[in-house]
Amino acid sequence: xDALPLFFAxxxxxxxVEKIPLPEFFEPLLKMGIRAPxxxxxxxxxxxxxxxxxxxxxxxxxxxxxxxxxxxxxxxxSCSETFKQSPVFYWSPEQRxxxxxxxxxxxxHRLIHEFPENHFISFDQxxxxxxxxxxxxxxxxxxxxxxxxxxWSSSGRGLQPIxxxxxxxxxxxxxxxxxxxxxxxxxxxxxNRKADIAFQFKVEKQKVSxxxxxxxxxxxxxxxxxxxxxxxxxxxxxKLLDFVRFVPQIIVEPLTHILESGKIAAFYEGYLGVDAxxxxxxxxxxxxxxxxxxxxRYNMGLLSVLLEKHLAxxxxxxxxxxxxxEKLFIDFKKEMExxxxxxxxxxxxxxxxxALTSAQSNSHFGAFVFI
Numbered sequence: 001x002d003a004l005p006l007f008f009a010x011x012x013x014x015x016x017v018e019k020i021p022l023p024e025f026f027e028p029l030l031k032m033g034i035r036a037p038x039x040x041x042x043x044x045x046x047x048x049x050x051x052x053x054x055x056x057x058x059x060x061x062x063x064x065x066x067x068x069x070x071x072x073x074x075x076x077x078s079c080s081e082t083f084k085q086s087p088v089f090y091w092s093p094e095q096r097x098x099x100x101x102x103x104x105x106x107x108x109h110r111l112i113h114e115f116p117e118n119h120f121i122s123f124d125q126x127x128x129x130x131x132x133x134x135x136x137x138x139x140x141x142x143x144x145x146x147x148x149x150x151x152w153s154s155s156g157r158g159l160q161p162i163x164x165x166x167x168x169x170x171x172x173x174x175x176x177x178x179x180x181x182x183x184x185x186x187x188x189x190x191x192n193r194k195a196d197i198a199f200q201f202k203v204e205k206q207k208v209s210x211x212x213x214x215x216x217x218x219x220x221x222x223x224x225x226x227x228x229x230x231x232x233x234x235x236x237x238x239k240l241l242d243f244v245r246f247v248p249q250i251i252v253e254p255l256t257h258i259l260e261s262g263k264i265a266a267f268y269e270g271y272l273g274v275d276a277x278x279x280x281x282x283x284x285x286x287x288x289x290x291x292x293x294x295x296x297r298y299n300m301g302l303l304s305v306l307l308e309k310h311l312a313x314x315x316x317x318x319x320x321x322x323x324x325x326e327k328l329f330i331d332f333k334k335e336m337e338x339x340x341x342x343x344x345x346x347x348x349x350x351x352x353x354x355a356l357t358s359a360q361s362n363s364h365f366g367a368f369v370f371i
Contacts, residue, residue, distance in 0.1 A: 009037035021358035033347035058083040063297030108291040115254040127188035145190035191279035198301040214301030226320035227304035317371035329366035330359035
């Protein structure tokens, strides 16, 4: 999926990939008004002295980490002085801290405390930090059913639901492993989930700006599957639709203020997504956890917000990631294009299937949009 940054790139930007996308990959994208940047294979990029020393404005990986900093280090010297002054130019302890679920919990507590709102999750329903077995047992005693999360993980990984007691020894083993490797784990009540939304922001020079809202779907294990495009699903009931449309009024401005006045604005630059969970309480009403976790990186929700600009405004669709261990993406792509050929209107996708990643001959992964 390493071609996906093309959707964020300008024409004179360069995207590093394992393999250059196939020429036919770009044909439907051009019809959607999406023009490709420059692509260069990684193995060539790291052996081309001219490319390594070429002056560049900045480096924009999908997300920063110590490994990514090490990987991109040959290109750092040729970056602009402005980028060298950016808080993301070097890795730091603060960079690690603001990517943790514990820091997201701090943001949530500030939001509840400074901007009290009846529709927000109550303080006693927010996550607790667990460092030993008795902490998990207390969470289970309090909430009966819990979700345990690793402090650092992404895209629905690092999750362990616990809905039965006694807890299986293998589960205790897994929880002990999280605590041993990461220092602690987060436990929160297993809520009656009704919808997942994410608020997209951009941080630049310690200023936070709101970009848009995305609505995503997960599987029964909480792992990311994709996003709904051009509005909310048509099969939701009116009560839920009205609530989802209402919540930005009570969240966007307060969240912008809190992000801007905290460590994220000081130690990060770039895009981020704040995942929020809408759930049904015991009285049958809807409430929201407005800051379930914070993803400091380019993310699929941000991509879905951008894709909507290339779709017919009156048509709903989905953005999906795809994986099959025994089937190639190129075969899936051919089947979908035969059954749902794309049609375009004025540089916008009107209906049908379009692959968003190049269907290489050996790829079991992919991403696509379907209207």
